[in-house]
Amino acid sequence: MALPLFLQSIENGRFSTWLRESDSPFAFYFVLLFHTFGLALLVGANSLVDLRLLGFFPCMPLAPLKRFFAIMWIGFWVNATTGVLLLIAYPTKALTNPVFYAKLTIIGSAIWILTKLQKEVFLDSLTEGDMIARGAMLAKWSLVLWVGAISAGRLLAYTYTYITFPS
Amino acid sequence: MNLAHLHLLLNHFSIIGTIIGLGLFLVSLVGENDDLKRAGLIIFAAMALLSLPTFFSGVGAQGAIQELPGVSEALIDRHEGAAILALFFMEITGALSLVGLWQSHKFSRPARGNVVAVLLLSLFTVGLMARVGTTGGDIRHPEVWASSDPAANEGTLGSIAHAFEPAPDKVTELMTANKFWWAFMMALHFIGLVMIVGAVGALDLRMLGFAKELPIASMHRLVPWALAGFAINVTTGVLAFIGMPNFYTYDIAFWIKIFAILLLGLNAAAFYLTDTFNVVEHMGPGEDAPPPAKIIAASSLVLWFAVITLGRYIQFYQSTVSGR
Numbered sequence: 001m002a003l004p005l006f007l008q009s010i011e012n013g014r015f016s017t018w019l020r021e022s023d024s025p026f027a028f029y030f031v032l033l034f035h036t037f038g039l040a041l042l043v044g045a046n047s048l049v050d051l052r053l054l055g056f057f058p059c060m061p062l063a064p065l066k067r068f069f070a071i072m073w074i075g076f077w078v079n080a081t082t083g084v085l086l087l088i089a090y091p092t093k094a095l096t097n098p099v100f101y102a103k104l105t106i107i108g109s110a111i112w113i114l115t116k117l118q119k120e121v122f123l124d125s126l127t128e129g130d131m132i133a134r135g136a137m138l139a140k141w142s143l144v145l146w147v148g149a150i151s152a153g154r155l156l157a158y159t160y161t162y163i164t165f166p167s
Numbered sequence: 168m169n170l171a172h173l174h175l176l177l178n179h180f181s182i183i184g185t186i187i188g189l190g191l192f193l194v195s196l197v198g199e200n201d202d203l204k205r206a207g208l209i210i211f212a213a214m215a216l217l218s219l220p221t222f223f224s225g226v227g228a229q230g231a232i233q234e235l236p237g238v239s240e241a242l243i244d245r246h247e248g249a250a251i252l253a254l255f256f257m258e259i260t261g262a263l264s265l266v267g268l269w270q271s272h273k274f275s276r277p278a279r280g281n282v283v284a285v286l287l288l289s290l291f292t293v294g295l296m297a298r299v300g301t302t303g304g305d306i307r308h309p310e311v312w313a314s315s316d317p318a319a320n321e322g323t324l325g326s327i328a329h330a331f332e333p334a335p336d337k338v339t340e341l342m343t344a345n346k347f348w349w350a351f352m353m354a355l356h357f358i359g360l361v362m363i364v365g366a367v368g369a370l371d372l373r374m375l376g377f378a379k380e381l382p383i384a385s386m387h388r389l390v391p392w393a394l395a396g397f398a399i400n401v402t403t404g405v406l407a408f409i410g411m412p413n414f415y416t417y418d419i420a421f422w423i424k425i426f427a428i429l430l431l432g433l434n435a436a437a438f439y440l441t442d443t444f445n446v447v448e449h450m451g452p453g454e455d456a457p458p459p460a461k462i463i464a465a466s467s468l469v470l471w472f473a474v475i476t477l478g479r480y481i482q483f484y485q486s487t488v489s490g491r
Contacts (some may be wrong), residue, residue: 025483033479039357040475044300044365048389057388060454064380146357154354158346 040073103152170227216260248332253295342410362396424477
């Protein structure tokens, strides 16, 4: 199957080439670094909320944990941005790997759960018991999906067919 | 200073420190002294941490001497196998010591089961560490050999230990033979990262004044979760190192990362072994942590993000440390 040519034109662009080939520590590795920072913020904070909803750390009051949603969203936007940059650097590598689409689907689902947790569980009108009743199932899925997203992300580094557009 | 120098410097601390830890622990059992018991556990945990750079620097030491006349590859292999087995026991002893310290924080003393487990494991560890030292010394000190072939002159205990020691090359091969196994280990390493930074980061942020509605005491319950993440990452990190020793050994980012992790150990000591923790421990909602606690929390955040940064740059900075 012939690969779509737009992959090649992205790769040939100056920015994509610089990201991929520059010897500067502030090119590709810098983007990758912030992708990891974003992961730590987003999944670190989200898993904390998930675990609390699942009954861990019972002495920790639940409602104030809503403050951590701001951290999750910072992490999400850092990773959406750096994710696009990584895609610009290696479009063929990512878009020809089914794992990439699996990863995006998993992340989409996890973010959908995150918004549900924020909008339907962390409400000032709810008691702690009600929050747990509403949120426990979401929390369970959230944890599973984040483990899946991290694993899929790691797999991307080892399962590609092409690194760049085949010449 | 080169890696061989670093290896010679560190190995004495890890071996002698573990013996001192065991001494204190034994005395604490005889004298039923809980403070001394805690001191023993702290030393075991510290030695488990310090044993990591000791172990890692061995590959560089090997690289520096293996071409020299009179150096036997077989002796180096024997030392390396002994080191892998000893490190395994050392890290389990360290992990169980941390469990014991947590128990003594919660219930004012470690559980009986924990004390028995630490005692047995630390006895094994000291024995195995002594063997690592002896086999290591054999490599460059023919004057202590009983005959021209020290491997053939192992005592009974040495031969028994040797039967359990892995062949280092086999372990290396095993780690890299299957890319999915490698990807699995790396995925675990990232999950461990999230557990550490999620838990420690939340506690640090609270001490710095974020989400003050949360009582600090309740946030401190996150610490075992972070330690579990750290255990996952020490395990997967050591296995990755054994899988690609030359990749990590000659890399400046790797060594600064290990140094930053040791600094985090000191930072934890500054938190728990000074008055800071006693002051912070019982702080309820809305209370502001004192400046020393804030400095420690900020250092922890900066250092953990430095560890992530340095880990991410290992690939970028490969072959930046000289083998000589």
